[in-house]
Amino acid sequence: MAGTVIGEGVVEKKSHGLVIGAASAGTVFEWYDFYLYGSLAGFITQHFFSGVNETTGYIFALLAFAAGFAVRPFGALVFGRLGDLWGRKNTFLVTMLLMGLSTFSVGLLPGYGQIGVAAPLLLVLMRLMQGLALGGEYGGAATYVAEHAPPGRRGLYTSWIQTTATLGLFLSLVVILVVRSMTGEEIFKAWAWRIPFLVSAILLGVSLWIRLRLNESPVFQKMVEEGKTSKKPLTESFGEWSNLKVVLLALLGLTAGQAVVWYTGQFYALFFLEKMLKVDGALTNTLVAWALILGTPFFVVFGWLSDKIGRKPIILAGCLLAVLTYFPIFKALTAAANPALAHAAAAAPVVVVADRADCAFQFDPVGKTAFTSSCDIAKSALANAGITYRNQAAPVGSTAVVRVGEVEVPSFRGQGLAKADFDARKAAWTKSLTETLHQAGYPPKADPAQVNRPMVVALLFLLMLYVTMVYGPVAAALVEMFPARIRYTSMSLPYHIGNGWFGGFLPTTAFAMVAATGNIYSGLWYPIVIAAVTVLIGLFFVPEMRGANIDD
Template identity: 35%
Template sequence: MGANQTAEPKASVALATGPAPGGEEKQRRRVVYATLAGTTIEWYDFLVYAQVAALLFGDLFFSGLGQWSQLTALATAGVSFFFRPLGAIVSGYLGDRFGRRIVLVLTLGLMGVSTMLVGLLPTTAAIGIAAPILLILLRCLQGLSAGGEWGGAAMLAVEHARTGHRGRMGAFPQMGVPLGMMLAIVVMGAFNALLGKEAFDAWGWRLPFLFSVVLVVVGQYVRSQVAESPVFTELEESKAKAKTPLRELLSTHGTKVLKAAATMVGNIAAGYMIVGGFALAYVTSAHDLPRAQVLMLLFAASAVWIAFTYVGAWWSDRSGRPVVYKFGYSMLFVLLLPQFWLLSQGTGLGVGVALLTLAVPLGLTYGPQSALFAEMFPARIRLSGASLAYAVGAVLGGAFAPMIAEALTQGFGTVIAVAPYLMVMALISLVTAFFLTDRSAEPQESMADR
């Protein structure tokens, strides 16, 4: 083992042994609050766009495209995914060279500014073709931010955890996606109720974007209270940091990036049926279900998602990450056809059952992800590896999942046609789970040095 690797155990042993002093426990609680709050706000910004795009942006920014306006609006939600790898590369370099905390601050700030500007953007009726161009540019900035946010938050959480608790500690930034969805639904629902549908569709849709400014200020304050990762601090003190993290990552662990990405494509593709706006757009347009009712069902599904995210993380600490992935993706594969049949019926009860049952395997396969990714890469290039794997998985699994679902529904005349596409994605992740090495019980000094 080389000098760069031998420097890691000192900090990691401190994390893994015995009951932590009161100061460390207090810091862990701060990490929980900071990663959960910041990631929730980040994803609130990201998902408000997806929901409003599904409902309104086709008419407001792409009305000249006729029947393709809705499909194009959903595509703008997906184009941001192609900027996630760039965000992951930049944040990975910053996080592995200068610390995990700086990534959290920069990504949250970038997301907040770009989201606020969407709320101020004139529509096509006011400034013509410049409106959709600027909209897409702002969505790309959101993609840059999202590409870096997850890795910084997830690795900070996991690197503060004790051995045997990495899954649970890493579950908190994972909860930010469904919790951000719930926050987006509450805010959108509140403004919709206060203003009425006509006013909300005309100008009130801007308010959820502008409200982001308040949330970002709160999130930045919470994150400013968090100490740097002890693992990174030890790397810095021992001068064991990677000089060129991306080059080292691709030359020594490139296949692990692809493997990690493959474990999440099934989750991302299916998850974006809920958070990407497809379910909301489909059932409110094809079956005329009231928008408020569908938002409440999505809210309930997000709550179930949160609960099973923690269950999946806890279970992975007890039985290993691969066991949970195998069970979760098997469950998702089996349930997809009946779930989309229920959606096709268009009843409130059927839609509710479909969304709630979909959230269970989504949570199980999302909860262990932070810990799994941390355990796959050495500490010196961990943030680069985890961020890039997450970004690649997001592109392959979720970039155009809502648009593909919309195209399949239109092409085959039924929403059931979406199920086989998602089943293929779930199968890819399920097969990958059989090739994972479980390191959930290993201490931090040995969990990723191979």
């Protein structure tokens, strides 16, 4: 008898291991696909948005990245409904196939130089397909694993799903680094950046083979046998106030704050190092990869801990720590990654003294607007140089001045000048400004020899720790909030609005805030405010659901 019990236990453990492994492997692949685009945004700007100026092109590349997030809630509705109607397993097989094909296609798309404006349009279309697929993937994987988990271990089991986004990002960084090192920067910039997208075809085949070995969720099978599946999951989820209220609380009191902390710690930090602090791209990827390696096990640690003390306390603690410490962490990151820049900014702060009416918001969608005012000339030069600055009002009608410490560099008015004359004068003025900045100690790029790598990794790890706190327990928390018959639909929407909209638009919004203010830290207000709101709503209105019955 004892042998039989042990044998059954071993079989059960193997079965649970397959469930977690298969669901996680497929989700890693989908996140790998999704984050390739974010990691290669600079190269995509050059190949698909070369018809506009550099700043606008980068904003467009970030908007195309955000487009994939924008449609994730719609994917959650479409595939969530299918998951509640005809099963968890079948649905996330479809989402994986859709994601894989769209990613592979990005590696084959001709650029702007070959097919003109059709290139960015096709790229955005592929991003939309990826977003729809990912919108249906997460809810299925999390629900599937949770419905297999034994009582008291739901947080632990689903936390493995939570590692997949980080592992997918890590895998994308590793593949990029390998290809870069094998081909060299020039070849990688020219065409080899496409290889990581094409490699996804291999990962797609492996992931599909693994997932095809799975059976349907036991909770869903039971509902089918008892005739308790929902006939109208969308209506039940969002047309009835009793459930819609829970959806809103899950969004505002859990996933919105979780999302901005997640994207700040794992994506914005990478963007900040490379774009704001001018750290070499390959070195940035390496430093972030080390932080991911060190931090990833804590998804499981906090998932396990949430089975002991609850989901809500850990998630809200991570949000609160982010609110309190983001500014000092990112300022310390500047000092560690680019000490020359930090020293210059402290010793010779840059101020743009200009008539506010002379300053425009420099976003040019069609590449036709000429920004020729003295303020716009000054700010565009500083933005392209990655220099943080402070704004100071000047008398109406005055010409803008860039003050670097005690040295002043007067700008010039370009209105009325012929294009050739304007370009020549701007080039000469920019050269003068650059020389002044160099004399004040501002470096054109971060010196790799001066980067305090252990400190940078430590700070990135701290940001990563916050990520694991908010993200590790959230799948179990969402699964436990909704009834089984509409769980896939109900939990997917708040998760993907939180992560797709609040989180997905973080890089674009933060960069726009930095460009508008001139302060490289001003973009942090976006995640700080949203995380603070989540702490307040979650603390007072979201119930703790640890250990709730999820079979009904």
